[in-house]
Amino acid sequence: MFHSKSILYGLLAISFSLLACQEKSSEVSTTMTEITLNGVSYTQNGIGECRDGSSVFTAQILSQNNGNTYISVYFEEKIQPKVGTSYTPTYITITQNGTTQQGKWINGEAQSSSYQNGRPSLLFNECRFENDICLSGSFIYRQKSKTATEDLFLWEGEHPFKKWLSGEPTWSGNNLSNIQNPQMIIYRPDMQTAPAPAVLICPGGSYVSVATYHEGSLVAEWFKQQGFVAAVLYYTFPAGHPEIPLSDAQQAIRLLRENSFELNINPEQVGVIGFSAGGHLAAFVSTAFKQNIIPVALLEKEADSRPDFSILFYPVITMSNSFVHVGSRNNLLGTSPSEEMKKACSPELLIDSDTPPALLFHALDDNGVDIRNAQSYHDALLAHNVPSQFITLPSGGHGFGFYPDYAYIGQVEEEILNWLYEIPLKK
DSSP: OOSOOOOSOOOOEEEEESSOOOOOOSOOOOSOOOEEETTEEEEESSOEEEETTOSEEEEEEEETTTEEEEEEEEESSOOOOOTTOEEOEEEEEEEETTEEEEEEEEEEEEEEEEEETTEEEEEEEEEEETTTEEEEEEEEEEEEOOOSOEEEESSSSSOTTGGGOOSOOEEETTEEESOSSOEEEEEOOSOOSSOEEEEEEEOOSTTTEEETIIIIIHHHHHHHHTTOEEEEEEOOOOTTOTHHHHHHHHHHHHHHHHTHHHHTEEEEEEEEEEETHHHHHHHHHHHOTTOOSSOOTTGGGGGGGOOSOEEEESOOOOSSSTTOOHHHHHHHHOSSOOHHHHHHTOHHHHOOTTSOOEEEEEETTOOSSOTHHHHHHHHHHHHTTOOEEEEEESSOOSOOTTOTTOTTHHHHHHHHHHHHHHTTTOO
């Protein structure tokens, strides 16, 4: 997990007040002083961090009674350990006991300050933010190497359905099958001026593999460039047990929110994207957060797995209608599923007014998955007064993904951004 378990490890000099922030005329000291938050004394739990080339600073502070408090400060500029470099804060988030407080920058200044104990420091001089947040003092931090991706495994210890998993993962080109230890491959933007929205990406593969390139990494790279945190889900395959991939997707949504501090995510803007059978999984996790028929892992936490929006590409949807994608259904439910299970795994039948809004794409010449799948989901959303947009593309067949040479990729990208900022991410 991302939470630091280290014992008290470095000290920072900070004066920090939330509910009220009184004017101070004296110069802020760069020597180590007590940390205070709402009048409570704190010490630093670990050293603050900033990834190389990043614009986000994070730190944890600890008190005996209140436990860990997590702080993220966002800047317009990339942070550099060069003494005297000035920065303009844009946003702050503070998380304590499961409650998050946020605020945009109002006034005050920050700059790189002198090294302390061999570590660079950031000096905040009366930085005021909305919601009566004020931050002053000098934080010691370390620069963390910037990596292209990070791995976050879904389950601690064994998979909850390990008894149905066997064999070794197998690659065939860019397709990965027989996954035993599901994980997310996480891509983070280099520049952030506020907590980022996040997308969980579910590649397709008929529930027997995941297409990691054109429906995975290419998608994540594009969303990263747009300022999103993108997570490609390598999920386990059902072999007739739909609770396996559904549990993985639900756990992935929960983990993105639970690790929102470390990943610099806005926990109220976590969406899901799916392609083909991965589109079914994305629609499934968008509609099954109230169900009690499928024996998912952590059923008591199922309500926490609802995404805030979904984007579905040429999705498999129904498991009960005549236009079902038979191969995906056989892999998900087995060759002789009951009518009850078919309906329980048909997202278009699970939609209600709490279902998140959706954007759907489907090519008119798709001979792999019947376009009525996407249409049925779109129609059911509108019938329940849930925002939905269905875009049909003139060509592309099945599986065009985010290939850069796809004739309509520019239109797809434009439509995504327009819809996101008009509907689920509209301020």
